Amino acid sequence: MGAGHSHGPAADLDLSRAARLGSIGLLVAVAIATVVGVVLLWPTARPELNHAPAGGAQSVAPVVKGTVTALEACPDNFDAEPSGSIHHACQIATVELTSGPAAGQSVPVEFIGVSAVSGVVVGDPVHVTDVGEGGTPYYALVTIDRLLPLALFTLAFVVVVIAVAGWKGVRGLIGLGVAGAIFFGFMLPALATGRPAVAVALVGGSAIMFAVLYLAHGISMRTTSAFVGTLVSLLATAGLGALGVWAARLSGLSTDETIALAGQSEGLSFTALLTCSLVIAGLGVLNDTTITQASAVWELRAAGPHLSRWDLFTAGMRIGRDHIASTIYTIVFAYAGAALSTLVLLSLYSQPLDLLLSTEPFAEEIVRTLGSGIGLVLSVPLTTGVAALTVGSAVAAASASATPRRAKPAHDHDHG
Numbered sequence: 001m002g003a004g005h006s007h008g009p010a011a012d013l014d015l016s017r018a019a020r021l022g023s024i025g026l027l028v029a030v031a032i033a034t035v036v037g038v039v040l041l042w043p044t045a046r047p048e049l050n051h052a053p054a055g056g057a058q059s060v061a062p063v064v065k066g067t068v069t070a071l072e073a074c075p076d077n078f079d080a081e082p083s084g085s086i087h088h089a090c091q092i093a094t095v096e097l098t099s100g101p102a103a104g105q106s107v108p109v110e111f112i113g114v115s116a117v118s119g120v121v122v123g124d125p126v127h128v129t130d131v132g133e134g135g136t137p138y139y140a141l142v143t144i145d146r147l148l149p150l151a152l153f154t155l156a157f158v159v160v161v162i163a164v165a166g167w168k169g170v171r172g173l174i175g176l177g178v179a180g181a182i183f184f185g186f187m188l189p190a191l192a193t194g195r196p197a198v199a200v201a202l203v204g205g206s207a208i209m210f211a212v213l214y215l216a217h218g219i220s221m222r223t224t225s226a227f228v229g230t231l232v233s234l235l236a237t238a239g240l241g242a243l244g245v246w247a248a249r250l251s252g253l254s255t256d257e258t259i260a261l262a263g264q265s266e267g268l269s270f271t272a273l274l275t276c277s278l279v280i281a282g283l284g285v286l287n288d289t290t291i292t293q294a295s296a297v298w299e300l301r302a303a304g305p306h307l308s309r310w311d312l313f314t315a316g317m318r319i320g321r322d323h324i325a326s327t328i329y330t331i332v333f334a335y336a337g338a339a340l341s342t343l344v345l346l347s348l349y350s351q352p353l354d355l356l357l358s359t360e361p362f363a364e365e366i367v368r369t370l371g372s373g374i375g376l377v378l379s380v381p382l383t384t385g386v387a388a389l390t391v392g393s394a395v396a397a398a399s400a401s402a403t404p405r406r407a408k409p410a411h412d413h414d415h416g
Contacts, residue, residue, distance in 0.1 A: 023224050023390060030206060030231060037203035041196070043189035061129045063142050064100035066107075068093045068124045074110070089116035095128060095139065102130075107139045115141055168216065175215035179208040187280075197272035198238055201279040205234050212287055222298050225390050226290040229383025233286050234279060237375030241278035244367040245271050250360060274364065282372040285327060289376055290383040293320050297387035312388040320380035331373050336365075 074090035091111040125145035132138035161169040187204040252270030
């Protein structure tokens with residue numbers, strides 16, 4: 001495909017016609033299935049939250065913006081039974097309202113618990129709401145406005161990516177934007193309206209891989225080989241994840257957030273939602289691994305036109321094993337970092353290791369980590385095999401040129 005495309009293989013690197021046609025046919029079939037899946041799983045109207053009292057609808061006060069102009073500790077008698085707990089931390093802030101009908105007024109706002117120890121200083125923007133009754137205003141904190149630091153971090157990320165990766169970094173950022181639109185515009189609303197979680201993960205994951213791989217790495221058979229390997233690995237990850245969730249008897253209700261969600265959602269399978277989270281978590285690292293393996297096989301064929309397909313596969317697997325050895329640490333420590341607070345809390349109970357590992361939060365993270373890890377490891381031989389079958393045979397490659405050739409780069413990783 002596309003020998004003239006700037007991100008495909010070099011023009012003199014022959015491709016296997018049968019494997020090429022098979023890959024293209026599979027790609028078209030997956031694209032059609034993805035579009036059909038998105039249509040069938042498209043979210044309906046979201047259900048109403050169950051926060052209204054039984055006697056009637058509950059009005060919600062508008063949220064307005066303000067700026068902290070003064071901070072002081074709460075009076076000593078604020079807490080009748082001081083315990084030193086974070087829940088008893090307290091500050092009283094003077095907030096000047098900057099939006100809403102009362103803009104320009106200064107009002108007292110209590111910062112209690114987590115908000116009191118978050119490091120708020122004078123000048124910080126906040127969101128507050130009037131929760132007073134009987135016409136008497138009483139403002140409560142909704143959240144600290146963190147938009148500016150988040151925007152600066154995002155800008156720094158974009159600048160660094162473009163400065164280091166150039167035009168390919170721009171395409172990667174565009175792919176990330178499209179992937180975010182798919183995730184927030186389709187997958188989350190579909191899950192919120194009770195669509196089958198695993199089906200949403202596979203269809204959404206396929207759509208994300210189309211966007212990320214082809215936008216970032218170009219339209220080529222090399223990228224298609226990576227896509228096929230990624231797709232099969234996602235299917236394996238979903239199957240293994242579902243098996244692990246069932247075998248470990250996980251409910252998917254190990255956090256306060258999932259328990260709160262259970263109170264708002266009827267008919268949502270939290271075991272399926274847990275499997276869905278496992279599939280989504282593996283998308284990024286699978287993309288990295290599969291495109292690297294496909295590129296490695298292409299470079300090996302260009303440098304060694306005399307190599308048989310088995311030689312290409314074994315040489316690619318030697319590269320892949322090094323990649324696996326480094327990437328599995330990425331998965332394990334990424335999950336450990338995300339669940340660090342839970343892990344520290346559980347370890348404080350000083351329970352026997354077998355009992356600790358059997359608790360649902362621990363078991364859930366173990367299944368999630370190992371399920372993604374197995375999918376990652378399987379993606380290496382799968383993608384390497386697909387790529388070795390897709391490139392031209394040794395005879396065809398040898399007849400095209402008597403000297404080693406270099407395929408045009410499709411991935412800028414250097415994994416040895």
